[in-house]
Amino acid sequence: MSSNGSRRREITVADVARAAQVSKAQAARALGNYGAVSEEVRGRVLAAAEELSYRPNELARSMNTGKSNTIGVVVGDIENPHFGLATRGITDTAKKSGYNVILINTDEDTAAEVDAVRVLLDKRVDGLIVAPASSVATRHLQSVQDSGRPLVLLDRNAGPMDVETMAVDMADISHESTKYLLQAGHRRIAFISTLRTESSYRAGMLLDSSQIADRLEGMQQAYREGGFDFPVDLVRLNAGDAESIRRVTREVLLMPDPATAVVASDGLIALSIVEAIQELGLAIPADVSFLMYDDFAWTRLTTPPLTVIAQPVYNMGVAAAKALIRQIQGLPRRTPAPKFTATLIRRGSVGIRRAAEVRK
Amino acid sequence: MSSNGSRRREITVADVARAAQVSKAQAARALGNYGAVSEEVRGRVLAAAEELSYRPNELARSMNTGKSNTIGVVVGDIENPHFGLATRGITDTAKKSGYNVILINTDEDTAAEVDAVRVLLDKRVDGLIVAPASSVATRHLQSVQDSGRPLVLLDRNAGPMDVETMAVDMADISHESTKYLLQAGHRRIAFISTLRTESSYRAGMLLDSSQIADRLEGMQQAYREGGFDFPVDLVRLNAGDAESIRRVTREVLLMPDPATAVVASDGLIALSIVEAIQELGLAIPADVSFLMYDDFAWTRLTTPPLTVIAQPVYNMGVAAAKALIRQIQGLPRRTPAPKFTATLIRRGSVGIRRAAEVRK
DNA sequence: GTGAAAGCGCTAACAC
DNA sequence: GTGTTAGCGCTTTCAC
Numbered sequence: 001m002s003s004n005g006s007r008r009r010e011i012t013v014a015d016v017a018r019a020a021q022v023s024k025a026q027a028a029r030a031l032g033n034y035g036a037v038s039e040e041v042r043g044r045v046l047a048a049a050e051e052l053s054y055r056p057n058e059l060a061r062s063m064n065t066g067k068s069n070t071i072g073v074v075v076g077d078i079e080n081p082h083f084g085l086a087t088r089g090i091t092d093t094a095k096k097s098g099y100n101v102i103l104i105n106t107d108e109d110t111a112a113e114v115d116a117v118r119v120l121l122d123k124r125v126d127g128l129i130v131a132p133a134s135s136v137a138t139r140h141l142q143s144v145q146d147s148g149r150p151l152v153l154l155d156r157n158a159g160p161m162d163v164e165t166m167a168v169d170m171a172d173i174s175h176e177s178t179k180y181l182l183q184a185g186h187r188r189i190a191f192i193s194t195l196r197t198e199s200s201y202r203a204g205m206l207l208d209s210s211q212i213a214d215r216l217e218g219m220q221q222a223y224r225e226g227g228f229d230f231p232v233d234l235v236r237l238n239a240g241d242a243e244s245i246r247r248v249t250r251e252v253l254l255m256p257d258p259a260t261a262v263v264a265s266d267g268l269i270a271l272s273i274v275e276a277i278q279e280l281g282l283a284i285p286a287d288v289s290f291l292m293y294d295d296f297a298w299t300r301l302t303t304p305p306l307t308v309i310a311q312p313v314y315n316m317g318v319a320a321a322k323a324l325i326r327q328i329q330g331l332p333r334r335t336p337a338p339k340f341t342a343t344l345i346r347r348g349s350v351g352i353r354r355a356a357e358v359r360k
Numbered sequence: 361m362s363s364n365g366s367r368r369r370e371i372t373v374a375d376v377a378r379a380a381q382v383s384k385a386q387a388a389r390a391l392g393n394y395g396a397v398s399e400e401v402r403g404r405v406l407a408a409a410e411e412l413s414y415r416p417n418e419l420a421r422s423m424n425t426g427k428s429n430t431i432g433v434v435v436g437d438i439e440n441p442h443f444g445l446a447t448r449g450i451t452d453t454a455k456k457s458g459y460n461v462i463l464i465n466t467d468e469d470t471a472a473e474v475d476a477v478r479v480l481l482d483k484r485v486d487g488l489i490v491a492p493a494s495s496v497a498t499r500h501l502q503s504v505q506d507s508g509r510p511l512v513l514l515d516r517n518a519g520p521m522d523v524e525t526m527a528v529d530m531a532d533i534s535h536e537s538t539k540y541l542l543q544a545g546h547r548r549i550a551f552i553s554t555l556r557t558e559s560s561y562r563a564g565m566l567l568d569s570s571q572i573a574d575r576l577e578g579m580q581q582a583y584r585e586g587g588f589d590f591p592v593d594l595v596r597l598n599a600g601d602a603e604s605i606r607r608v609t610r611e612v613l614l615m616p617d618p619a620t621a622v623v624a625s626d627g628l629i630a631l632s633i634v635e636a637i638q639e640l641g642l643a644i645p646a647d648v649s650f651l652m653y654d655d656f657a658w659t660r661l662t663t664p665p666l667t668v669i670a671q672p673v674y675n676m677g678v679a680a681a682k683a684l685i686r687q688i689q690g691l692p693r694r695t696p697a698p699k700f701t702a703t704l705i706r707r708g709s710v711g712i713r714r715a716a717e718v719r720k
Numbered sequence: 721g722t723g724a725a726a727g728c729g730c731t732a733a734c735a736c
Numbered sequence: 737g738t739g740t741t742a743g744c745g746c747t748t749t750c751a752c
Contacts, residue, residue: 063419297631
């Protein structure tokens with residue numbers, strides 16, 4: 001291979017053209033596969049390019065075409081397998097259509113998200129997929145829309161914006177699983193989430209996350225339908241880091257009228273909650289029932305295996321990428337919009353609470 | 361906000377210059393923060409930019425400066441939390457220095473990796489971090505080196521190449537943990553990995569992965585030192601997908617002279633192995649001992665908690681990004697090169713095999 | 721089919 | 737300090 005080590009200047013179309021003895025324009029046409037080029041010239045050019053080991057400068061290409069073949073993806077936390085899987089769905093799909101992905105992590109911080117979107121726009125990505133940290137602070141997303149750049153939301157929606165969104169209907173599944181818990185005799189159900197809020201939860205409070213808001217709505221509806229009072233004191237937001245999650249878990253489990261079931265808002269928080277339960281020496285499901293969002297593989301390995309709410313995360317990633325690419329290509333939205341439904345997978349972590357106990 | 365919806369043409373420096381009544385060059389200087397600009401002009405320009413909601417075209421900027429402020433990251437599988445964490449280390453560090461990350465997934469396929477590297481180079485990234493799928497097929501990496509583009513390897517090394525590599529010394533930790541198993545009375549230790557090879561394992565076989573090769577070397581050394589024969593028949597590569605992993609697990613556990621301990625090559629494969637063990641109705645560690653690479657949080661939740669080999673993955677990601685950025689900035693390599701050591705965390709999944717049983 | 725020349729939006733020389 | 741003029745490496749008219 002003719003890889004001349006210390007070559008500083010990169011080979012350009014001009015170099016190839018010279019070597020192939022054709023005009024720059026002709027060389028560019030042959031190299032870029034556009035316009036009209038005779039077989040003869042194409043051959044000479046390609047040979048020369050090969051010989052010089054020419055590589056196109058995609059930056060320059062993007063500048064005149066206005067297309068970068070790159071999409072930007074903004075998520076809260078790639079470390080979370082939930083987003084890992086979604087990202088995989090996106091990259092797999094993007095690759096198939098010849099798109100690359102620039103990934104930015106925001107740590108669920110809106111300021112970082114605003115920044116990320118700006119950077120991506122400046123880099124002239126062809127479109128954006130965002131899992132918005134907030135469903136309320138969405139001016140930056142609105143302005144993406146306004147600028148005409150394709151945008152698709154993932155996992156959560158953003159206020160009233162009219163934008164394609166690939167997300168699960170959380171109210172439905174939350175309603176279903178709460179009903180399941182109620183039927184199992186649980187009345188004191190705790191919901192623990194890391195969602196950051198200004199103050200502790202109050203009924204009717206405006207939440208930054210549509211996801212969490214919908215879940216609480218679903219829970220409340222199930223309580224209403226059952227004729228029970230919704231235990232507002234067991235909704236615990238701002239659970240924060242691992243230590244703080246364990247503390248909150250202990251709180252709801254050790255209080256005078258303790259929770260008999262705990263719902264974990266996601267797979268990451270679930271780890272700390274289960275740990276805390278084990279540390280307290282409580283048995284699942286004999287002493288406490290447990291239910292979590294996200295069906296990670298490890299949930300089948302615990303004793304007992306955990307009852308979970310599975311979400312089609314990978315498919316949502318795929319759908320988001322597909323929708324975005326359609327937008328980029330100027331195609332109309334797919335109708336009807338794809339629906340994603342979560343499923344309650346009953347394994348062993350939810351136990352029956354007998355009437356006697358319920359009364360306590 | 362002056363977000364004029366259907367504006368098609370993007371605002372350029374020329375527009376801002378005109379509005380501020382200065383030359384294009386002056387406007388560019390003010391906007392780009394370089395050269396000399398009077399406070400007066402800077403003010404006018406910035407105001408005009410704000411008014412027109414001007415955004416620089418980073419593509420154009422990159423073209424003349426030759427810097428894209430973007431680094432390319434190529435990994436085998438982001439879905440694997442091992443890489444998820446490493447990627448987090450990279451992106452966190454990159455962001456701090458003003459770099460963005462283009463992430464490409466290869467599915468541990470060398471052809472895809474070659475392609476990924478080419479694409480990234482064409483996009484003129486400032487540098488590359490690669491977790492090479494193969495330690496043998498490394499021509500494409502060598503050519504990155506040759507072209508003078510900064511390159512850092514992550515997680516595994518590539519043959520004899522002289523390139524900065526952030527990886528754990530696998531021979532050491534494998535030796536240590538094998539000794540631990542041997543001392544616990546185990547002689548039949550199975551090693552299961554998804555590494556793809558042409559044929560089944562034979563002693564002294566050239567492996568595509570330096571990681572796996574080193575681990576086997578460490579195991580063999582421990583056996584030699586103990587004066588025991590290394591059970592080549594229990595080295596199982598090509599474990600493939602979940603179903604295939606379970607089959608292999610059953611094989612080594614049900615054969616005439618079965619394995620008494622199983623070592624899982626990574627946290628993903630571990631899931632299927634543990635599942636298979638549970639399905640067989642075998643108890644850990646009473647019937648089989650279990651040890652795995654990667655210390656994922658869930659390994660503390662199983663009964664018993666699993667004994668693992670923890671690797672400083674996040675820090676390796678951080679170090680890789682730091683090293684790459686140093687290279688990009690033309691700084692010399694940090695010496696001595698950072699070392700990363702894995703640690704054996706003894707939890708409950710390795711049991712003592714009494715002499716009577718050893719003899720069987 | 722082919723070539724000359726004019727951009728894309730910016731930075732970098734070079735004069736003044 | 738400021739403006740003029742070249743580029744960066746490609747694509748895209750527009751003649752021929």
